[in-house]
Amino acid sequence: MSKTKEQIFDVKLFKRLFDYIKPYKVIFFGLIFLVIMLAALSAATPYITKYAIDESITNKVEKDFLFYIMLMLGVLVMQTVFQLLFIYYAAWLGQNLVMDVRVKLFDHLLRFKMKYYDNSSVGVLITRAVTDMERIADIFGEGLFMIVRDLLTMTVVFGVMVYLNVKLSLIVFIMMPVLLYATRIFQKYMKRAFEEVRTEVSNLNSFVQERLTGMKILQIFTREVTEYKKFKAINERHKKGWLKTVWYNSIFFPLADLFSSITIGLVAWYGGLNVVLESSSVSQGDLVAFIMFVPMLFRPLRQIADKFNTLQMGMVAATRVFKVIDTTSQIDDLGTHVAQSFNGNIKFDNVHFSYVPDEEVLKGISFDVKAGETVAIVGATGAGKSTIINLLNRFYEIGDGVISVDGINIKEVTLQSLRTQIAVVLQDVFLFADTILNNITLNHPEITEEQVYQAAKDIGIHDFIMSLPDGYHYNVKERGAMLSSGQRQLISFLRAYTTKPSILVLDEATSSVDSYSEQLIQNATDKITKGRTSIVIAHRLATIKKADKIIVMDAGQIVEQGTHDELLKKKDGYYRNLYEVQFLQEEELI
Known part of the structure; x- marks a missing residue:
């Protein structure tokens, strides 16, 4: 896999996220079922409409017309119920997964050495524990399952279109490669833009947190104007990052709508011409069904690109969060002695210590403290x-060196x-x-x-x-x-x-x-x-x-x-x- 592909879709990252889904397997597989049902039902309304037109309206036969109408109503009710359940439980799964990740992150932070906090920005860590977590929740609530649903919908619609009319299907599919290529380029640039946005969000949080904490110092030394200018510069970079995403969206989505409109026009032209000429290759039902199918094929593709934005933001956030979780900065707690109490005899024996390598703070100190x-x-x-x-x-x-209490090396004590x-x-x-x-x-x-x-x-x-x-x-x-x-x-x-x-x-x-x-x-x-x-x-x-x-x-x-x-x-x-x-x-x- 090339570097570019790794940036767009990180398979290892998704596998790691799926480890957190295991406690919620029932909900997960329930969502898979709902996705399949929604995709299957997506093509039902145009398909039923075709037969209602061809069998009842065109032939002016009342028989079965009410049946088709009631059938479409039933499909609509099922779609509404399944959609409601899908949206709720996708968000439910995302929030529960994020709760577990956030708890693990905080538990990890509680055990870091002080040296880690000496070198880390509190504002950045707050971003990881709060803002980035919400983006991870969106991976499931608004990203991944939505994308899978739309892909399945496109597959079902594609199959039904080919089954109904190959010639009209070919007209529709002529435009697909162009839109797919445009989507691929769009995803690539959106990935970069969102990484930039997340970086600037961290910078903003860090800057604001530190300045609010040290506000008294700023006011004592009258640095309000200077800090205002610094904040304005950081905010400007943040704005530019977001405007990049807006710019890419403003290019891609109108193009997607344009391709959809052109395709509908071509279908209407070719299909309508065949209907007028009373060709047997295209029926009135086919024409109406395909006009309904085209948005159903193009809209999911457009939504996939939109949801991919959410997915990308979630992936960037997950990468940052797991980077903190993967940081090994804990004190080794390998001791087996559980101290119920100490007499209080303390001994420092030739203890050396450096906060920074090669810059010793303690240079072999030794002393005793009696109980x-x-x-x-x-x-x-x-x-x-x-x-x-x-x-x-x-x-x-x-x-x-060695530090001991009551003759026991403190490394041997839990x-x-x-x-x-x-x-x-x-x-x-x-x-x-x-x-x-x-x-x-x-x-x-x-x-x-x-x-x-x-x-x-x-x-x-x-x-x-x-x-x-x-x-x-x-x-x-x-x-x-x-x-x-x-x-x-x-x-x-x-x-x-x-x-x-x-x-x-x-x-x-x-x-x-x-x-x-x-x-x-x-x-x-x-x-x-x-x-x-x-x-x-x-x-x-x-x-x-x-x-x-x-x-x-x-x-x-x-x-x-x-x-x-x-x-x-x-x-x-x-x-x-x-x-x-x-x-x-x-x-x-x-």
Whole structure:
């Protein structure tokens, strides 16, 4: 198969889609039956009309005329019922198939490494999960079955025409090769146009999603005009892509109608001439039947081209969706040890890691955390502090070395049980557009509302939550927009605490937090770290001084370890310099 043919009709892609039809085999074969019946009935009305004219009207005989009329009425009723069932169940099958594909896609996305999302546009992924899925549904609802029905209709009509009158059939078929060739060219160019349209739709979704998310930054730096121009340029490309499809349609469909009209004219001319001359080769019934047959032969061909547009869009969308599904970017979950709980002994042994090949972020770091200890990690931006959090939870795979908990390599622990025992409070707190309660429990069935109340009281933020409208049932809107940064941080602390983890990992960001929220956060930190192994990326001096051990990092390496007092005693030490620059003023304020 040539490259062009592969582009127009991807057999492997259809085979893959048909795998999703297996649970709905009864509906599928029912649709096949309806397609066959509709095709068989399509030629019935002209065929009956021929005999009604030749046997009753031409001969002016009333006998059987009413029978022909009632027969046509019966055919019409059957066609209507079958058509209704066909349209509904074709769409039903398409929507159910797409539901299964969408669920599989989302399940796949849930298991991707963080690295995949680092390199992917959220807007593009949304397009794959929403817009492209609807195009796949159209393959069955408005594309494939419609095309099969029209092809069968043409075959039946073709057979009946030849059976009735070979000479009139030859006149009709003279025009067919030209229209078939035009259809082939049309399909080829429409394929390219739809690929361009889908690409620009993804670009539009990605651009709009990112700009809406970062609208505050755009307005702070007065970039509205610049971004408007960028959007206008992307929208212009999108418009041009669609106009190509409109242009191809505006050429092909008038040509198809022209060929149909010319064919009807030729049939009327030749058939009418034979009727006038009373030739035995063409009857009045033949002439009327063929005038009815010509649109029935040409219209399906025209519709096939139209439905092929839908089919092409669906195929392009399916190709893009399956490309995501085929992406192997999951963390290997080959562990067999199911962790019910951890004592909390953590060990990093000569761990190397790179986000980008040949650009190491961690350069062979080693350290131990004993059960129940609180370890603070400090260092300049980019030193590798947050990377340690990501690796402990296996959001990324290490390049070399071993990370173990209680003497067990974390790769030997099932991913779910590992992450269940490690709670993380990130610097960038994310809240869903939902109630505070659901943001805390994340709809975990084993965490009750009463447990959440008690946990909030334990860490001292129950009164804060109850002061909000509707309390725990207050909807914080998208990304927690109804709360301040300090309030969002408090919710994230409670979310971590309610899971009763064995290990806590905290990235305690308190920049731009009011003094009241900061005090609550400090109290919450003290409460949830008590008696638990905790790794804290420290931003406050109070937390650092309370830590059992401080790990000082610089450029992906551990340069110092020790307690606050021990590290201050090192003359010209990295921590001491950091303390004097960053923390001394804070201590004076305290």
